[in-house]
Amino acid sequence: MSTAPSGPTGPTAPTGPAGPAAPAPAAPVPPTAPLLGAGVIVPTGDGRVLIGRRTTAGEPPTWSLPGGKVDLGESFERTAARELAEETGIVLPAEEMRVLAVHLDHELGRPRLTAAVLAPPSLAEAVVTEPHACGGWERVPVDALPEPMFYPSALVLGSWLPRLSPRLLAGTHGYPVARWNG
Secondary structure, three states: OEEOOOEOOEOOOEEEOOEEOOOOOOOOOOOOOOEEEEEEEOEOOOOEEEEEEEOOOOOOOEEEOOEEEOOOOOOHHHHHHHHHHHHHOOOOOHHHOEEEEEEEEOOOOOOEEEEEEEOOOOOOOOOOOOOOOEEEEEEEEHHHOOOOEOHHHHHHHHHHOHHHOOOOOOOOEEEEOOOOOO
């Protein structure tokens, strides 16, 4: 393998017979690295909310809102819209998502920050697009939510309707989002 000629900022990536070499693999994420995500509340407008049967390998089954990790460069609203589409097939505009609060917990032995994001009401059909992680989607009355609820989802639901707030685990903190014009 040879090194390509120097460019204006110094040597370029090594090259081989097929062109530039592949980038080095990313360093593994330490098990204590913080997690950053969004949970999406999708109300129906008639007192129900969309929840799924969470079946993530290595974790006990729970009920959960749609949601997931923030990708590089994304806002919480964009994350909510992307995760909702990826997990359920429901497409709603990020511009109509509203962050209600952020929650910090340490349930996994590392910091996890979850944004509570309220989507506009929708009755669109939810499909299982990730069968390895979800056993099905249902619209359930908010006063009859099944248990156990995935802890971040319970926190997010409590941001929307305080009567749904769970018993807080040690090290859990909630921060309502203030809105301003400017």
